[in-house]
Amino acid sequence: MLELENLSYYYQSQKDRLVLDGVSYRFDKGNLYAVLGASGCGKTTLLSLMAGLDVPVSGRILVDGEALGRNGLNRHRRENVSLIFQNYNLIDYLTPVENVKLGGKADARALLAQMGIDEAQQRRNVLQLSGGQQQRVAIARALAGRTPILLADEPTGNLDEDTAEEITAVFRELAHRWEKCVVVVTHSRELAEQADVVLRLRGGKLREEKRKEESGVWTEAVPGSGAGDSAE
Numbered sequence: 119m120l121e122l123e124n125l126s127y128y129y130q131s132q133k134d135r136l137v138l139d140g141v142s143y144r145f146d147k148g149n150l151y152a153v154l155g156a157s158g159c160g161k162t163t164l165l166s167l168m169a170g171l172d173v174p175v176s177g178r179i180l181v182d183g184e185a186l187g188r189n190g191l192n193r194h195r196r197e198n199v200s201l202i203f204q205n206y207n208l209i210d211y212l213t214p215v216e217n218v219k220l221g222g223k224a225d226a227r228a229l230l231a232q233m234g235i236d237e238a239q240q241r242r243n244v245l246q247l248s249g250g251q252q253q254r255v256a257i258a259r260a261l262a263g264r265t266p267i268l269l270a271d272e273p274t275g276n277l278d279e280d281t282a283e284e285i286t287a288v289f290r291e292l293a294h295r296w297e298k299c300v301v302v303v304t305h306s307r308e309l310a311e312q313a314d315v316v317l318r319l320r321g322g323k324l325r326e327e328k329r330k331e332e333s334g335v336w337t338e339a340v341p342g343s344g345a346g347d348s349a350e
């Protein structure tokens with residue numbers, strides 16, 4: 119689905135610090151991925167490259183086997199990926215329905231209902247919703263774009279534990295029932311426990327830490343094995 123091929127990246131203002139150092143990994147649809155890593159290790163940077171908001175210094179990103187070029191970034195952002203943020207990024211003078219309509223042409227009310235926002239809530243100003251409800255609206259907006267890939271940057275960072283669990287369950291359903299490729303950057307161990315694959319970004323390298331087998335049992339990556347190429 120979305121493949122990173124030897125991605126390296128540094129910020130122009132800090133050329134001596136490689137934030138990503140030859141990252142290779144393939145993300146598939148139908149899976150929920152959790153990306154863990156210390157603050158400042160480059161998680162948001164990685165997501166912005168995957169979202170086509172920035173371009174790598176070297177390496178390539180492929181979508182369904184086709185490399186993204188600079189010219190294809192607009193189309194990538196429109197057709198392939200949707201973003202979900204920690205602070206929801208909703209337009210605060212609009213209703214949930216109006217916000218979701220900004221995401222695409224899909225049936226906003228139906229999507230909101232599927233995300234658990236009832237009709238009365240749909241008509242309110244978004245600021246009159248709880249944090250968890252606002253995040254559901256933001257997820258509905260992401261779904262309105264009908265993209266196969268959802269990228270979320272600390273989507274439960276502002277939520278209490280129970281609400282974070284509900285939102286995590288929504289992401290699982292989007293991966294497993296809606297067949298989306300869902301990549302979530304998180305500091306939450308609880309969210310990571312619910313993911314299908316746990317990845318860790320450290321020292322500019324992305325490594326698969328563990329993977330849940332069909333039986334629901336976690337298999338730990340073998341230390342020292344290459345990132346993402348361990349045996350199935």
Ligand SMILES: Nc1ncnc2c1ncn2[C@@H]1O[C@H](COP(=O)(O)OP(=O)(O)OP(=O)(O)O)[C@@H](O)[C@H]1O
Pocket residue numbers: 129130131132137155156157158159160161162163164
């Ligand atoms: N625009 C920028 N210019 C220069 N350096 C930057 C810029 N944005 C981020 N950085 C630096 O790049 C590194 C990676 O930042 P990034 O935001 O990707 O980390 P992160 O893993 O998302 O951290 P957090 O968990 O705190 O959100 C950090 O050292 C950060 O200071």
Ligand SMILES: [Mg+2]
Pocket residue numbers: 161162163271
């Ligand atoms: Mg970040």
